[in-house]
Amino acid sequence: MFLNPEQRRQIVDWEEVAQRMLAQFRTDAAQHPNDLALRQLIDLLSQESVEFGRWWPRHDIQGRRSGRKELEHPVAGRIALDHSVFRVNDAPHLRLVIYTPADAAASAKLHYLIAAAL
Numbered sequence: 001m002f003l004n005p006e007q008r009r010q011i012v013d014w015e016e017v018a019q020r021m022l023a024q025f026r027t028d029a030a031q032h033p034n035d036l037a038l039r040q041l042i043d044l045l046s047q048e049s050v051e052f053g054r055w056w057p058r059h060d061i062q063g064r065r066s067g068r069k070e071l072e073h074p075v076a077g078r079i080a081l082d083h084s085v086f087r088v089n090d091a092p093h094l095r096l097v098i099y100t101p102a103d104a105a106a107s108a109k110l111h112y113l114i115a116a117a118l
Contacts (some may be wrong), residue, residue, distance in 0.1 A: 002049035012070035012078065015051070022055050023062035030061070031093065068102055075116075076109040 001007050001021055008014045032038050045052040066084045073079055080102035088094040101107035 002045055002052045010071050010073065012072055017069065018051060019055060019060070020062060022052065023060040026056075026059065027061045028093075069099075073109070073113070076113055079106045079109050081106060 001018055011017050029035075029038055029042070042056065046056055047053070066082070068080060068082050070078055070080045081099045082102045083097055083099045086096045086098070088096060101110055
């Protein structure tokens with residue numbers, strides 16, 4: 001999200017999505033305050049991403065929630081996807097995220113991309 005320039009081009013409203021993802025990441029990271037690898041990742045992202053470095057000190061938190069994401073695909077154009085987030089009962093630190101087409105146009109574009117890949 002923060003180090004791949006392609007993400008910025010593909011995700012519509014990248015800044016809003018990135019801030020929400022960072023707030024979710026902070027919420028998850030708080031569960032592991034002594035994790036050295038996590039601390040190193042945060043340090044790397046703070047150094048390599050201007051936005052991460054600016055937003056991390058704000059201490060925003062947010063739980064995972066369902067919603068809509070829009071992607072700008074280089075071939076198919078804009079694709080709207082709805083996503084639902086589920087917790088895994090036996091492993092509460094894990095979540096399952098399911099993406100589905102938000103409308104008939106998104107469904108048609110996804111079918112086209114799948115057919116083109118075969």
